[in-house]
Amino acid sequence: MAHSDTPSTTDLAPEAAPEAASGRRGKGAAGRRAARSGGGAGQSMPFIMRKLGTYEVLDEEGLSLIEANADTILEEIGIEFRDDAEALALWREAGADVKGERVRFPKGLCRELLKTAPEVFTQHARNPARSVQIGGKATVFAPVYGPPFVRDLDGERRYATIEDFRNFVKLAYLAPSLHHSGGTVCEPVDVPVNKRHFDMVYSHMKYSDKPFMGSVTAPERAEDTIEMCKILFGAEFVDQNCVTLNLINANSPMVFDETMLGALKVYARNNQACVVSPFILAGAMSPVTVAGTLTQILAEVLAGAAFTQLIRPGAPVLFGTFAASISMQSGAPTFGTPEPALVSYGAAQLARRLKIPFRTGGSLCGSKVPDAQAAHESASTLNMTLLAGTNFALHSAGWLEGGLVSSYEKFMIDVDQLGMQQRFAEGIDLSVTGQALDAIAEVGPGSHYLGCAHTQANFQQAFFRSSLADNNSYEQWLAEGEKRIEERARDLCRSWLASYVAPELDPAIDEALLAFIAGRKESMPDAFT
Numbered sequence: 001m002a003h004s005d006t007p008s009t010t011d012l013a014p015e016a017a018p019e020a021a022s023g024r025r026g027k028g029a030a031g032r033r034a035a036r037s038g039g040g041a042g043q044s045m046p047f048i049m050r051k052l053g054t055y056e057v058l059d060e061e062g063l064s065l066i067e068a069n070a071d072t073i074l075e076e077i078g079i080e081f082r083d084d085a086e087a088l089a090l091w092r093e094a095g096a097d098v099k100g101e102r103v104r105f106p107k108g109l110c111r112e113l114l115k116t117a118p119e120v121f122t123q124h125a126r127n128p129a130r131s132v133q134i135g136g137k138a139t140v141f142a143p144v145y146g147p148p149f150v151r152d153l154d155g156e157r158r159y160a161t162i163e164d165f166r167n168f169v170k171l172a173y174l175a176p177s178l179h180h181s182g183g184t185v186c187e188p189v190d191v192p193v194n195k196r197h198f199d200m201v202y203s204h205m206k207y208s209d210k211p212f213m214g215s216v217t218a219p220e221r222a223e224d225t226i227e228m229c230k231i232l233f234g235a236e237f238v239d240q241n242c243v244t245l246n247l248i249n250a251n252s253p254m255v256f257d258e259t260m261l262g263a264l265k266v267y268a269r270n271n272q273a274c275v276v277s278p279f280i281l282a283g284a285m286s287p288v289t290v291a292g293t294l295t296q297i298l299a300e301v302l303a304g305a306a307f308t309q310l311i312r313p314g315a316p317v318l319f320g321t322f323a324a325s326i327s328m329q330s331g332a333p334t335f336g337t338p339e340p341a342l343v344s345y346g347a348a349q350l351a352r353r354l355k356i357p358f359r360t361g362g363s364l365c366g367s368k369v370p371d372a373q374a375a376h377e378s379a380s381t382l383n384m385t386l387l388a389g390t391n392f393a394l395h396s397a398g399w400l401e402g403g404l405v406s407s408y409e410k411f412m413i414d415v416d417q418l419g420m421q422q423r424f425a426e427g428i429d430l431s432v433t434g435q436a437l438d439a440i441a442e443v444g445p446g447s448h449y450l451g452c453a454h455t456q457a458n459f460q461q462a463f464f465r466s467s468l469a470d471n472n473s474y475e476q477w478l479a480e481g482e483k484r485i486e487e488r489a490r491d492l493c494r495s496w497l498a499s500y501v502a503p504e505l506d507p508a509i510d511e512a513l514l515a516f517i518a519g520r521k522e523s524m525p526d527a528f529t
Helices: 016-022 028-037 060-077 085-094 110-117 162-175 196-207 218-235 235-240 258-269 290-311 338-354 373-389 408-425 437-443 453-462 474-479 485-499 505-522
Strands: 079-081 097-099 102-106 122-123 132-134 139-141 149-151 158-159 246-248 273-282 317-320 320-325 405-407
Touching: 016 505, 028 196, 060 102, 060 290, 060 338, 079 085, 079 290, 085 097, 085 258, 110 290, 132 139, 139 235, 139 273, 139 405, 139 408, 149 408, 162 196, 162 485, 196 218, 196 505, 218 246, 218 258, 246 258, 246 290, 258 273, 258 290, 273 290, 273 338, 290 317, 317 338, 320 338, 338 373, 373 408, 405 408, 408 485, 437 453
Parallel strands: 149 405, 246 273, 273 317, 273 320
Antiparallel strands: 079 102, 097 102, 122 132, 149 158
């Protein structure tokens, strides 16, 4: 999982993206149903601009204590930058104490370096209406990342293929409440290891027009991603704007390895965003306590994020964390539990104090199928994700079995929940319509609101309506085949894939991408390890 988990800082105007998105919404009854339910296949919802406050678990004293302890780690224990002479030389030049591969940092050095990182930036999509804001009050939902297996529409658990990869990209494109195409939505094991990144990145570019993530499994694959981005967006645009987000995992505890450092350097040099994320299974890769884990996470992020600014001041970077606990009986990771939620809430506060965007959360679970365990663990994680003030939420749809499986059924169920979260983030409408005094005056005591003018004018958009939940009578449920939500999700997924139409891509760009990929593939033999 560790390798799976001067820029443009012009913010997208919060009112501009909804206008662009609503222009693509259908008219008539279908459009009204989509609005009530938070969208439908092919409909578009803009990235979230939260109108809710954030939930905070640490006061000033607690935050200062965590920060002081992280400074102690950086100064006295240090972080290892392995197998990268350039990184060690840059840190030595910046004033750090470098002994072997261990780097110790004078107090305040990392925070000072991070002052050049943007607090808010735009990740541009090839369709400008799909571009997203990263940071501030914005929340961006992206799908699952990294699983080698899928649970398919026939209920089979098997290794993922490139066709599965394309399907999940198409589903993410069609899902209104996913604002981002993601990255390794599953690992296509039927394509050689050293060549699959071409097919993966191309799939995001071809089958979706939402923003996407790049390859990080080797520096040369990061370089290939950049070259493909230059073909898609233009070299000058890529140099001056963020067009790809890239997951850089710390090899916790307190190590950055050659692979991650190599990818980080490629992306930072090219002004592309790095999501510096310690991958934490508390009790194995960090202390068993929330405070101890937070301290280690902060130290690792400070070192990794500051390094991006040594490479290119102003390059966008995110404070990321993936936090789970483990069963102290079996050693298996656990999800939806209280302690990782507290870690993420605290990390979000620390990120805001550093003034860089924050990534955590998603729809995480340990269940093997999309059952009640999957639902309640995912809901616990997802609620925390929004209330923490997360800016970029990876693994928001499709995650199953502790991240080993991308599930078609759970993808659809999660997407439905994300629509609810988007509606919840809008907060309470206090406009004249929201106050509804005219309705209260019209109805008066002892009557009902079903037929009043206010209800008739607003019922279509009044409440979120799930595309999957069954709230009908027991008798109607029986008559319709006694379908569980997994079956309804399967049916809806098949319907979406059958109706998929690719977004238009300039044929000349498509041809150039395919020619680049063919040339690079021909230059190397297949490798499956």
